[in-house]
Amino acid sequence: MPHPSRRRAQLSQALTYAGLATAGLAAAFPFAWMVLSSFMTRGETLRRVFIPETVQWENYVVAWSEEDFGLYFENSLWIAFLVVGGTLLFSLMTAYPLARMDFRGREPVFIVILATLMVPETVTMVPNFLTVTWLHQVSPIPWLNNWPALTIPFMASAFSIFLLRQFMRGIPLELFEAARIDGAGHLRFLFQIVLPLCRAPLLTVGMFTFIGSWNALGWPLLVTSTPAWRPIAVALQKFVSEAGSEVHLQMSGAVIATIPVLILYGLVQKEFTEGISMSGLKG
Template sequence: MVKTKKEHIPFWRIANNIFTYLILIIGVIIAVFPFFWMISTSLMSLGEAQGTRLIPSQIHFENYVEAWKEADFSLYLWNSVRITLITLVGQMTFSILAAYAFARMKFPGRDLIFGIMLSTMMIPGMVLIIPNFLTVTWLGRIGPLKWINNWPALTIPFMGSIFSIFLLRQFFAQIPDELFDAAQIDGAGHFRFLLTVVMPLSRAPLMVIIVLSFIGSWNALAWPMLVTNSPDWRPIAVGLLAFIDEAGQMINYMMAGAFITIIPILILYFFTQKQFTESIARSGMKG
């Protein structure tokens, strides 16, 4: 009988693995605990929510009903759905067309314009809030459209995304020129080539843009607060902030309202988790 020699694992490797898993476990706890606390508190009575309990002694689903009624979340939710869909369609349309032009078409100053656009990504978004607000206010005075407390101010500024253009442009540029030459032989122009060849091949980066655009538009807070002063136009993030001011010490209602606002994002993540992960890998995004 042949005896097999056991492989000796160095102590430093075992210690390194233990340390790595310990750091990962701590990171998971730090990331998950606020979410757990929000859900747990939303199901507590007011007395328990103001105390130190982590798990409710009795589940109070009525907190969600009261929060929904008190904050008029039905209006805020509908506003956010419309704002997000309009923004998403506009951003996808403009980003796809601009990215295709920078990747596949030749015109004077193409690379210079793209470089200037790319450099604007280094400017913090908060720096541009006041100039953008002055711009939409001016457009509302000189144009036929009302911008403040209306859909144009809530959607149009978000339809242009330099990151989306950059991501799609990098992907479009990798498509072989032979495909376009073959499409031209079949009588296809740029628009038909974009719809029938480029778009089907670009599902990975398009999925990334759809998810990130949805989350960004849904969670927008500072800009909607600036361009809306009427409850009729509040998206759900602004409505939640107003509800927190109105709820006072009702912490359980606040957490119920907070959970209501993230339900659509959780649903989106649940249905697109696999596709989004694969899209990031295929698009070469890291981190």
């Protein structure tokens, strides 16, 4: 005979899972639709059936072999790699002073950094293109049709800086005092203590930066004219045309494009575990 409170706990567990599963269905439905549609014939997508009669694996072959899809995929990986690397480094270096150093103008600088998020892209596009064109002319490496225009403008993001600052401010002050007594300066403290403590937020920032870079379409089209550096989002758009969309191919392309993000998140979410970040430091 189980203890009544244990039974209650079991019941609440069961209810929790039931709730999670139901809401999970709603969360996964469009994803499932995307995967199912990616296996349909064009006719089936037009008729709006939900499950394909026979699985059309060749959609993936067609989507992948659609001119340069593989190249675009590789480009996207390179671009994302550079953007994520740059963002992590620069955001870390900016978030730390904002969180843990005393200097004049800290609050205004923070607000100014946030201000960069507040203007719609429709009006920042032109000036940013002009800046990149200017840099293209004056810098030793070309920017247009090359990786700098696609990566450098995104290597500093207010989101990442803000998020890291929030986490760094949560790091107990005593740790810093202790490090100071040991003779560590800000830099050593940042890289030896803060960095490992911020594993989870850093991975989070890295992942979101990756997703943002991975999905970007408008700007890459603006600063590239050849496939050499074009990202995968451009390839996906090619399945939409005036002659009518080819939803089945679009969806197989979308599935291919989603896989790296899924894998990445699968790895990152493992970090979201109680206490990992602080273990070994307390006591």
